[in-house]
Amino acid sequence: xxxxxxxxxxxxxxxxxxxxxxxxxxxxxxxxxxxxxxxxxxxxxxxxxxxxxxxxxxxxxxxxxxxxxxxxxxxxxxxxxxxxxxxxxxxxxxxxx
Numbered sequence: 001x002x003x004x005x006x007x008x009x010x011x012x013x014x015x016x017x018x019x020x021x022x023x024x025x026x027x028x029x030x031x032x033x034x035x036x037x038x039x040x041x042x043x044x045x046x047x048x049x050x051x052x053x054x055x056x057x058x059x060x061x062x063x064x065x066x067x068x069x070x071x072x073x074x075x076x077x078x079x080x081x082x083x084x085x086x087x088x089x090x091x092x093x094x095x096x097x
Contacts, residue, residue, distance in 0.1 A: 039067060043062075043066035047062035047063050
């Protein structure tokens with residue numbers, strides 16, 4: 001068996017750090033692509049009445065606004081989750097003191 005990798009929980013050692021980094025990067029790429037796909041679908045449904053050869057100025061402005069709101073909302077949610085996580089960590093630490 002290759003000693004550079006082992007199944008999680010097998011107790012035979014940790015995953016190769018280079019492989020672990022590669023998997024983290026690929027996972028981040030996948031999440032980003034999913035986010036772009038979700039955002040594209042949402043904004044397309046909201047902003048495009050009838051597809052044509054090019055976007056009119058109203059649809060273009062709608063897309064810009066939709067993407068900005070999507071990003072703002074995502075950032076707000078991430079910040080809120082981080083705050084909640086920190087609060088729980090501080091609360092747990094205070095209980096263990």
